[in-house]
Amino acid sequence: EDQVTQSPEALRLQEGESSSLNCSYTVSGLRGLFWYRQDPGKGPEFLFTLYSAGEEKEKERLKATLTKKESFLHITAPKPEDSATYLCAVQAPGGGSQGNLIFGKGTKLSVKP
Amino acid sequence: KAGVTQTPRYLIKTRGQQVTLSCSPISGHRSVSWYQQTPGQGLQFLFEYFSETQRNKGNFPGRFSGRQFSNSRSEMNVSTLELGDSALYLCASSLEGSEQYFGPGTRLTVT
Numbered sequence: 001e002d003q004v005t006q007s008p009e010a011l012r013l014q015e016g017e018s019s020s021l022n023c024s025y026t027v028s029g030l031r032g033l034f035w036y037r038q039d040p041g042k043g044p045e046f047l048f049t050l051y052s053a054g055e056e057k058e059k060e061r062l063k064a065t066l067t068k069k070e071s072f073l074h075i076t077a078p079k080p081e082d083s084a085t086y087l088c089a090v091q092a093p094g095g096g097s098q099g100n101l102i103f104g105k106g107t108k109l110s111v112k113p
Numbered sequence: 114k115a116g117v118t119q120t121p122r123y124l125i126k127t128r129g130q131q132v133t134l135s136c137s138p139i140s141g142h143r144s145v146s147w148y149q150q151t152p153g154q155g156l157q158f159l160f161e162y163f164s165e166t167q168r169n170k171g172n173f174p175g176r177f178s179g180r181q182f183s184n185s186r187s188e189m190n191v192s193t194l195e196l197g198d199s200a201l202y203l204c205a206s207s208l209e210g211s212e213q214y215f216g217p218g219t220r221l222t223v224t
Contacts, residue, residue, distance in 0.1 A: 034212060034213075041217075042218075043117070043203050043215030043217050043218050044156075044203070044215045045215070046212050046215075089156075092158070099168065099169060099205075099207060100146065100161055101148075101158060103148075103155055103157075106155065
């Protein structure tokens with residue numbers, strides 16, 4: 001069964017303390033892996049799309065990387081405003097679109113000043 | 114550019130009733146997907162519409178249905194509501210072959 005597993009479930013960091021979030025996936029023929037950020041009471045906000053092993057993308061303090069079995073979201077020198085739930089998703093196989101995503105349950109990140 | 118909008122934002126219904134939720138995609142986006150988000154199951158795919166046609170469907174009972182109009186606006190309907198249908202319902206739109214952008218969601222509470 002196609003599955004996306006994120007770890008840890010929750011992560012508490014001090015401001016400036018860098019760390020990484022993990023997303024492992026078991027889907028045949030990966031056609032896209034997505035990272036989203038979700039703040040309480042809001043819809044997920046798109047961050048990155050990765051397509052092939054070795055690919056990396058960066059945005060401000062965030063950097064996403066992809067291997068054949070997992071993806072990492074590295075957070076460098078986080079600030080309190082980076083506190084949110086980070087969601088990982090993969091495009092479901094079979095369909096021809098990116099409109100059908102399989103999501104992990106997320107990592108809730110808290111950054112304390 | 115306006116984002117994805119969803120109405121209503123909050124809804125309280127009684128078990129056995131039905132409900133219709135609405136989604137207006139980003140201008141120019143023809144693909145609209147619906148997801149259910151609960152604390153226990155996370156985000157789960159309901160269905161996707163493209164040019165008024167259902168393109169994909171998730172593993173939900175037939176009580177969940179949807180449609181898309183010629184202007185790409187979409188509605189989803191849940192009939193015979195159950196307590197377990199209480200959730201945040203999220204709509205997302207995208208250009209073909211591109212990433213999805215989510216709306217703020219509709220919080221449905223079934224009592």
